[in-house]
Amino acid sequence: MDNYCELKEISNKLRKNIINMIHESKSGHPGGSLSACEILTTLYFKEMKIDPKNPKWEDRDRFVLSKGHAAPVLYATLAEKGYFPKEELMKLRKIDSMLQGHPDMKGTPGVDMSTGSLGQGLSAANGIALAGKIDNKGYRVYALLGDGEVQEGMIWEAAMFSAHYKLDNLTVFLDHNGLQIDGNNEEVMNIEPIDKKFEAFGWNVIKIDGHDFKQIIKAIEKSKNLKEKPTIIIAKTVKGKGVSFMENEAGWHGNAPNDEQTNQALNELGGEI
Amino acid sequence: MTAKAMATRDAYGEALKELGKINKNVVVLDADLSKSTKTAEFQKEFPERFINVGIAEQNLIGTAAGLSTTGKIPFASSFAMFATGRAFEIIRNSVAYPKLNVKVAATHAGLTVGEDGASHQALEDISIMRTIPNMVVINPADGIEAKKAILKLAEHVGPAYIRLGRSKVPVIFDESNYEFEIGKGIQISDGNDVTIIGTGIMVSMALEAKEILSKEGINARVINIHTIKPIDQDIIIKSAKETGAIVTAEEHNVIGGLGSAVAEVISENYPVPLIRVGVNDTFGESGSGDDLLKKYGLTPENIAESARKVVLKKKK
Numbered sequence: 001m002d003n004y005c006e007l008k009e010i011s012n013k014l015r016k017n018i019i020n021m022i023h024e025s026k027s028g029h030p031g032g033s034l035s036a037c038e039i040l041t042t043l044y045f046k047e048m049k050i051d052p053k054n055p056k057w058e059d060r061d062r063f064v065l066s067k068g069h070a071a072p073v074l075y076a077t078l079a080e081k082g083y084f085p086k087e088e089l090m091k092l093r094k095i096d097s098m099l100q101g102h103p104d105m106k107g108t109p110g111v112d113m114s115t116g117s118l119g120q121g122l123s124a125a126n127g128i129a130l131a132g133k134i135d136n137k138g139y140r141v142y143a144l145l146g147d148g149e150v151q152e153g154m155i156w157e158a159a160m161f162s163a164h165y166k167l168d169n170l171t172v173f174l175d176h177n178g179l180q181i182d183g184n185n186e187e188v189m190n191i192e193p194i195d196k197k198f199e200a201f202g203w204n205v206i207k208i209d210g211h212d213f214k215q216i217i218k219a220i221e222k223s224k225n226l227k228e229k230p231t232i233i234i235a236k237t238v239k240g241k242g243v244s245f246m247e248n249e250a251g252w253h254g255n256a257p258n259d260e261q262t263n264q265a266l267n268e269l270g271g272e273i
Numbered sequence: 274m275t276a277k278a279m280a281t282r283d284a285y286g287e288a289l290k291e292l293g294k295i296n297k298n299v300v301v302l303d304a305d306l307s308k309s310t311k312t313a314e315f316q317k318e319f320p321e322r323f324i325n326v327g328i329a330e331q332n333l334i335g336t337a338a339g340l341s342t343t344g345k346i347p348f349a350s351s352f353a354m355f356a357t358g359r360a361f362e363i364i365r366n367s368v369a370y371p372k373l374n375v376k377v378a379a380t381h382a383g384l385t386v387g388e389d390g391a392s393h394q395a396l397e398d399i400s401i402m403r404t405i406p407n408m409v410v411i412n413p414a415d416g417i418e419a420k421k422a423i424l425k426l427a428e429h430v431g432p433a434y435i436r437l438g439r440s441k442v443p444v445i446f447d448e449s450n451y452e453f454e455i456g457k458g459i460q461i462s463d464g465n466d467v468t469i470i471g472t473g474i475m476v477s478m479a480l481e482a483k484e485i486l487s488k489e490g491i492n493a494r495v496i497n498i499h500t501i502k503p504i505d506q507d508i509i510i511k512s513a514k515e516t517g518a519i520v521t522a523e524e525h526n527v528i529g530g531l532g533s534a535v536a537e538v539i540s541e542n543y544p545v546p547l548i549r550v551g552v553n554d555t556f557g558e559s560g561s562g563d564d565l566l567k568k569y570g571l572t573p574e575n576i577a578e579s580a581r582k583v584v585l586k587k588k589k
Binding site: 106116117119122129134154160161 | 300322324326327329331332334335336337338339340341343344345347362366367371372
């Protein structure tokens with residue numbers, strides 16, 4: 001047994017809640033939510049300076065979920081952290097719910113930026129990080145990008161900006177699960193070499209296994225000590241991680257599991273810890 | 274008209290300098306056009322609060338959105354074509370949907386950009402912006418109104434679009450007594466035979482049209498609609514009732530802009546004959562601003578001619 005038992009337990013709870021809420025709403029994005037569980041667990045339960053009782057605390061660290069379709073992992077995390085009651089999770093994507101299909105900062109406590117249309121989150125994260133610099137605030141800004149998302153041109157406008165303005169208070173994760181709606185990144189639109197692209201744009205690049213808490217924690221620590229440059233942590237992940245039939249299947253990008261699949265998924269997750 | 278003339282973009286530069294002094298939260302962003310948009314005036318005074326994003330309008334708006342979440346009041350500037358066209362979806366999803374306090378201040382709107390031609394002549398921006406929920410849309414008539422509007426927008430909490438021009442336009446208002454109120458139309462001149470509703474640079478032309486018409490015994494009321502959204506329904510309905518005919522005038526496509534907004538108001542409340550003066554659903558071309566306005570039918574004489582026609586359509 002290693003030291004990350006508690007974090008593992010939390011991320012496993014997140015996975016179960018992701019499956020449950022998407023099953024309940026019969027709609028949502030499990031694949032890219034499951035791939036980011038360890039990253040969000042680490043940020044919200046180990047790293048970020050936040051106060052769930054005071055979601056708008058102005059000195060808080062911020063998180064921007066640029067790949068907004070992974071809203072279920074964010075909602076599961078925020079509920080687990082106590083921003084709102086867990087019962088709300090079962091209202092995902094339903095009428096009058098605080099949990100919209102994609103993150104809505106005006107409706108959900110703890111959501112720092114509304115996202116959903118791909119490619120826009122890095123610019124927002126830049127703006128928040130730059131404001132921190134202008135005001136000499138000590139907060140950090142974290143963002144999670146999808147690997148398909150970096151095909152958007154706006155990401156590269158923003159990537160240039162982060163480096164130009166030396167936003168070393170910005171740590172970005174790339175959830176590199178290799179899949180997008182239509183198939184492999186490589187087949188749809190190859191993004192490689194993605195590390196060299198960010199390096200060429202003036203970023204610190206760290207490559208890790210995105211399901212390994214030790215590596216995630218170490219990478220964040222390193223990013224905080226690297227000055228004058230923004231950092232991107234390219235996290236190799238498995239889309240659908242934790243549910244055997246969802247793993248590495250592009251088809252599970254935006255599909256809800258049926259009753260039988262849900263039971264199987266929960267059984268598998270129940271067996272993990 | 275008065276001898277004084279001023280471009281609304283120059284008023285923007287002046288207003289920003291004032292805002293920088295009175296409100297520390299104001300930050301200004303530009304996409305490599307700071308000399309043309311006049312944000313360079315702000316940069317000179319407050320370099321630490323000026324952010325050039327380079328030639329990247331999507332990131333211009335997205336960055337402004339992020340800044341605003343921390344309490345900053347960003348004024349994001351570019352040419353109207355690129356701000357509203359290229360960055361439309363970012364304005365919609367990253368600014369208007371979360372109702373963030375971002376001001377999109379766009380210069381070089383309309384035909385009077387002139388020689389740069391159709392690629393740079395935004396004739397759709399009012400239409401694009403007014404269709405977005407939460408968005409305030411302002412199109413000032415002169416430099417005084419532009420300056421007052423910008424100062425007011427800094428106090429208004431929420432997304433807003435302000436449309437500014439490249440060329441000098443006649444000064445209509447008096448700085449010492451002009452008060453700008455978002456959403457409030459202004460009756461500039463009384464009249465009972467027909468109402469001319471203008472916006473932006475067409476307001477001064479509406480006044481000229483009134484002079485032409487008065488020589489023929491037609492007494493035209495002139496109204497300035499500086500806020501296209503939320504539009505002042507009351508002043509429009511009142512004029513429809515009292516004059517029975519309306520002409521709208523805008524430096525914009527006749528589809529989707531002021532003319533459409535006024536048509537919506539009267540057709541649902543008090544239908545009267547309406548003729549829209551503007552660019553007739555076509556692209557512009559290179560030429561001087563004045564030549565383009567003549568060629569595309571945006572002159573005082575065009576407005577007067579439309580007024581004569583609409584008066585004949587009045588219900589007896």
